[in-house]
Structure formats: structure tokens, C-alpha cells
Amino acid sequence: MTVPHPRYRRALAIPVGTALATALAFLPNVSASAAGQDAPRTATAADATALSYVVNVHPGHGVPRHVQKAIAKAGGTIVTSYDRIGVIVVHSSNPDFAKTIRRVPRVDSAGNTRNAPLPAQSTGDLGAPKVLSAAEVAAAEAADGKDPLEPLQWDLPAIKADKAHEKTLGSSKVTVAVIDTGVDDTHPDIAPNFDRAASVNCVTGKPDTADGAWRPSAAESPHGTHVAGEIAAAKNGVGMTGVAPGVKVAGIKVSTTAGYFYTEAVVCGFVWAAEHGVDVTNNSYYTDPWYFNCKNDPDQKALVDAVTRASRYAEKKGAVNVAAAGNESYDLAADEITDPVSPNDGTPSDRVVDPSECLDIPTQLPGVVTVASTGAKGLKSSFSNYGLGVIDIAAPGGDSTSLQPPAPPATSGLILGTLPGGKWGYMAGTSMATPHVAGVAALIKSTHPHASPALVKALLYAEADRTACTDPYDLDGDGKADAVCEGPKNYNGFYGWGTADALDAVTR
Structure with a gap:
């Protein structure tokens, strides 16, 4: 299993093709911006040391x-x-x-907010995909009212989304904003549900509303586009199906070309969502350059303060904020954790932190729904962070096919999603679990259009399928526990309140 890159919340990236052809390749991990009022002064061009x-x-x-x-x-x-x-x-x-x-x-x-001078440097391209054979492409045919690639999506029945779709696809009056690396709204599975008015580029910390500014360039990660498809890929006879294929999805681009999610961009993203009618925000990243931001450090405290203010403002204005727990197999409830990657745009060093005082933001902020990942067997993904009192809910984020193989006809233990340029592909990580929960939250909001964020979250947790601790948790079968789960079936460190349930979201 490829070790997830710490900068954003995914483990594997395997593109799978276009409507006429599919593609397959591992992509290098690259990490992955918001709104506001006019400043009293206009910024001048930054010099090389700014x-x-x-x-x-x-x-x-x-x-x-x-x-x-x-x-x-x-x-x-x-x-x-x-x-x-x-x-x-x-x-x-x-x-x-x-x-x-x-x-x-x-x-x-x-x-x-950063150690690297403005602007951050590019990390290069993402590599070329490998096209599947004509026989493999021909095997993807629509049947029984399903989109052609839906049989490969083991994750939909894992949260009963397929059954939920028999009741409703969700409301077009509900919008989920993908705060991420950008969204390709020209994708045939995304275009029918794209919310242009709620989309923006926030990379500089100031909103750029130019047409298409929210899209990733060819040199940037497909991460945000993948997430958008998982949430709301249209049920239109093309490609795949999202968890909530009838809701709207917006792209709020907050990632630099190099893949950094800096505080000013994240703040802009939450404020933009707050002021443009967004019902749910999806946050599959951590705010660079610190994996954990320690409040006893004055610089890091300022970053926590800023993102906290922005996320609380978004919730106050009606948005449910959903965030990925992370991919390092950390126990976020432990007394201490060794963070070897911070600052990731400078010179990192091993530092021991107290995760109750040094926060992964926005994941550990008040009011944010923190999501752990499960694999095709319904067990905590090998990479997923966990922790009693930190994890709120779990959902499919994929895992190594060898550790948690899916039932046929699905062939990969990873999660299928949309990719820029009209393609589809597989990724895995808590980044992929989070959009499943965001999609279920959107279905709850569709069913209860006047529900406050607090009520949507309460229903999300109450309707989740209680999932007991996996004990012992030994995915590779070597006789040694890979992690220890604490807590009872109805609330524990691996699965929180349980596994997200899309069917209950539309029937209760």
C-alpha cells in the first residue's frame, strides 16, 4: 500500500479513462482559497523574500x-x-x-502562513495515464438503471446510497462546496450539477471570480475533481454516480500549483462558502505548512485563530463543514504524536506534539465533522487516523485491494471518481471518505431543507450505522495489532458514531 502523502488527504491515485476509453496509472502525490471584502489598500507585487x-x-x-x-x-x-x-x-x-x-x-x-517566499514553486506534472484495452472499456456498460461505471463503485452500497437513489437523488437547491485543488466543471459527470455562482479561486487569499478560475491546470492535482464526482456525479447514463447525484457541487480552489493549502486561501474559501449559500463544505486537506498547529507558538496560534473564525462563520451562515481525519495511522487521542513533516515548505524535523493542544486544522476545529476511512470490508482503512473523542463518523475511503478486496463486479479496493479532461479514476484516503459524508449530509439537507447545521450533524450521527471496534485490528494477519480501537459500539475511536448511512438520510 502506498503511504499517503501528508500534505493532502489521499493515498493512491489511479486514473481510469474517458467516456470512450479508460486509463490506469499511479500518480505522484501533490497537495492541494476563499472570499472577502475589498482591502483598504491594494497589494503590490511581492518581492523574492516576501x-x-x-x-x-x-x-x-x-x-x-x-x-x-x-x-x-x-x-x-x-x-x-x-x-x-x-x-x-x-x-x-x-x-x-x-x-x-x-x-x-x-x-x-x-x-x-508559510515559510516559502511568494509564490510557492511548482512540483511538476502528474505523469501520464495508461489506457486500458478496448475489451476492458467495452465491459463498462449501463445496466439496470445504473451508470456504466457504477458496478465498480462498491462504496455506494457500503453506505446504502444505491438504495437511497431509489427514493431521491437529492435536491438541486442544495450545494456542496469542494474546498480543494480545483474542480473541472467541464467533466460530463460534473457539468450537469455544477454551481457556477458558488465557485471561485481563493489561492492568493482574495477571491478571483474569473470564469474557470476554479479549475485545476494540467500541472495540478486532480484531487478536487475526484472529490466533486464522488459527491455529485450526475446519474445521466455516463460514467459513474455520486453519493448525492441530484445536488449541486461548487469548486473553491485553495491550492497553489505546488499543492499547498495556505491559511489565507482556506480562510477565503470558508468565507466565500458562507456568503454564497453553500450548505456543506468538503475539506479533504490539512492547512499547510504545519500538520499540527501548536497554540503555544504565536505564529501557529494565529493560523488556528484565523481558520477557526472562518469555519465558524461558515457554519453560522448555514454550512456543515466536513473534514478528513488524515492518512498517517495516527491516534489523534494519544498523549503525544511525532510529527516528522512540519513545516512542509521549509526544513521539517521530528517534533513531538500533544494533539489536544496542537491541532490539525480544519479537521480538529470545533463544529467540524471529522471523518475516518473504511475499506471494502467495512474495516478502518490501514492508513486512516483514528482516536476516541476525535473521530465523528466513518465512510468508505478505500484501502489496498490485497488488504480489503471488494466483492465482484468491483475490481479495486480504491474509490472511483471523476478526473479532469473527462476521465475517471481510482484514489484512496480519508480524502475519499469525506465526500461520502458530505454527500450524505447533502441528502439530509435535501430531506430536511430547513434544518440548521446543528440538526444536520445530529441526524448524520443518529442515522449512522453503529460499527463496533475491530478487535484485534490486524489487517495484514501477522499476529500483531496495527492499531487499538477504544470505546463501545455506539461511539468509538475507529468509527465515531458509526458508518454513514445514505438510505436513512432520505427516509428518516
């Missing part, structure tokens, strides 16, 4: 005049400000900028 910062002030009053002056005096240029949550995005080449601004009255926190 970094990006967030400055958090008291919300609701704009940027105080004395803070504006202090930012300018410290060598900063305001890019934009989100006045409703009190987050200001600034560029500065002054290495002491954050330290200086933190001493300014009415500044709650401030910190640099």
Missing part, C-alpha cells in the same frame, strides 16, 4: 486605522481583509513583521 501573514483583530469593525498604519510601518501591504471575522491578509518581506504587529493594541494574533 511571506504571507494573517493579522487577526476584533471582528465586525473593519481594519482599525492604527492597525493599518502599524502594518505599513512594519513593511506590510494589505492584500484583503475579512471584516466580519476580523482576519487581515498581509504580504511583507520584514522577517520581524509578525513579532512587531503582535504588540499593536487590538491585534489578537498574527503569524506567517
Whole structure:
């Protein structure tokens, strides 16, 4: 099993083809932006040493005049400000900028969002897919009202989505925003359900609404497009079927070309979703460059503050925020974890953190639905993070076919999704589990259109299929436990409240 890349929440990427041909290849792991009000000043071109910062002030009053002056005096240029949550995005080449601004009255926190100078450098292309034979392509034929590739989607019956579709496909009045690497809305399985008005590019921290700005380039990861298809691929006789194929899906691009999800972009994404009628946000990433953000570090604390304000604002405006638990087999309820990858845009080192004080954001933020991954046997995926009191719910995210093989006619233990350029392919990770839960949340919202985010979450957990701890958890059969699950059947560290149930979402 390929070890999941830490930067975003997936393990394997295997493209599978187009409507006329399928393709198969492993892709290298590349990681994977939001809205706001006009800034008091317009940012100038950043020089080679400039970094990006967030400055958090008291919300609701704009940027105080004395803070504006202090930012300018410290060598900063305001890019934009989100006045409703009190987050200001600034560029500065002054290495002491954050330290200086933190001493300014009415500044709650401030910190640099990255270690690499603006802009982050590209990590290169994603590699070429391998086209399947004509015989394999011909085998994908629609039958019994299913889309041609649906028989390969073992994950749909695993959460009873196939049965749910007999009742309803979901409401077109519900929108799920994919905060990710971008979404190819020209894909034949995505185009029928795409919400243009709720889509944007937030990579710089300031919304870019140019047509198509939310799409990934050829050099960028297909991750967001895959996630979008898992949620809402149309039931249209083409390709595959999403968990909620009747709802709308939007693309909020927050990932740089190099695949970094920086704080200013994530803040922009949540605020944009909040102010454009989004019902559910899907967050299959962690906010770079720190896997865990320690609140006793003033820079990292500022990042936690900013993303917390933004995610809470989105929920206050009606969105259910769903996030991936991560792919490192960490026990997020442990007393300590060794983080070897942070900062991932600088010089990482092994650091021991307390996961109750050093947070994976947005995954561990208040109000966010934290999703663990299961494989085709319904067991925790080998890579999935876990932890009693941290995991809220589980859903199919795939696993190595050798560890958790699916029942025929499915052939891969990974998750089928849409890929840019009219293709389909397999990936695995908690990144793939999260859109299943986002899709079920969208079905709940379709069934209960006036439900608040709190009620949607309560129904999501109450309707989940209780899943007991896997004990012993020994997927490779070597006689040694690969992880230890704690808690009873109705709420435990592997599966939270249980496995998501799409049928209950549309019938209860």
C-alpha cells in the first residue's frame, strides 16, 4: 500500500479513462482559497523574500486605522481583509513583521502562513495515464438503471446510497462546496450539477471570480475533481454516480500549483462558502505548512485563530463543514504524536506534539465533522487516523485491494471518481471518505431543507450505522495489532458514531 502523502488527504491515485476509453496509472502525490471584502489598500507585487501573514483583530469593525498604519510601518501591504471575522491578509518581506504587529493594541494574533517566499514553486506534472484495452472499456456498460461505471463503485452500497437513489437523488437547491485543488466543471459527470455562482479561486487569499478560475491546470492535482464526482456525479447514463447525484457541487480552489493549502486561501474559501449559500463544505486537506498547529507558538496560534473564525462563520451562515481525519495511522487521542513533516515548505524535523493542544486544522476545529476511512470490508482503512473523542463518523475511503478486496463486479479496493479532461479514476484516503459524508449530509439537507447545521450533524450521527471496534485490528494477519480501537459500539475511536448511512438520510 502506498503511504499517503501528508500534505493532502489521499493515498493512491489511479486514473481510469474517458467516456470512450479508460486509463490506469499511479500518480505522484501533490497537495492541494476563499472570499472577502475589498482591502483598504491594494497589494503590490511581492518581492523574492516576501511571506504571507494573517493579522487577526476584533471582528465586525473593519481594519482599525492604527492597525493599518502599524502594518505599513512594519513593511506590510494589505492584500484583503475579512471584516466580519476580523482576519487581515498581509504580504511583507520584514522577517520581524509578525513579532512587531503582535504588540499593536487590538491585534489578537498574527503569524506567517508559510515559510516559502511568494509564490510557492511548482512540483511538476502528474505523469501520464495508461489506457486500458478496448475489451476492458467495452465491459463498462449501463445496466439496470445504473451508470456504466457504477458496478465498480462498491462504496455506494457500503453506505446504502444505491438504495437511497431509489427514493431521491437529492435536491438541486442544495450545494456542496469542494474546498480543494480545483474542480473541472467541464467533466460530463460534473457539468450537469455544477454551481457556477458558488465557485471561485481563493489561492492568493482574495477571491478571483474569473470564469474557470476554479479549475485545476494540467500541472495540478486532480484531487478536487475526484472529490466533486464522488459527491455529485450526475446519474445521466455516463460514467459513474455520486453519493448525492441530484445536488449541486461548487469548486473553491485553495491550492497553489505546488499543492499547498495556505491559511489565507482556506480562510477565503470558508468565507466565500458562507456568503454564497453553500450548505456543506468538503475539506479533504490539512492547512499547510504545519500538520499540527501548536497554540503555544504565536505564529501557529494565529493560523488556528484565523481558520477557526472562518469555519465558524461558515457554519453560522448555514454550512456543515466536513473534514478528513488524515492518512498517517495516527491516534489523534494519544498523549503525544511525532510529527516528522512540519513545516512542509521549509526544513521539517521530528517534533513531538500533544494533539489536544496542537491541532490539525480544519479537521480538529470545533463544529467540524471529522471523518475516518473504511475499506471494502467495512474495516478502518490501514492508513486512516483514528482516536476516541476525535473521530465523528466513518465512510468508505478505500484501502489496498490485497488488504480489503471488494466483492465482484468491483475490481479495486480504491474509490472511483471523476478526473479532469473527462476521465475517471481510482484514489484512496480519508480524502475519499469525506465526500461520502458530505454527500450524505447533502441528502439530509435535501430531506430536511430547513434544518440548521446543528440538526444536520445530529441526524448524520443518529442515522449512522453503529460499527463496533475491530478487535484485534490486524489487517495484514501477522499476529500483531496495527492499531487499538477504544470505546463501545455506539461511539468509538475507529468509527465515531458509526458508518454513514445514505438510505436513512432520505427516509428518516
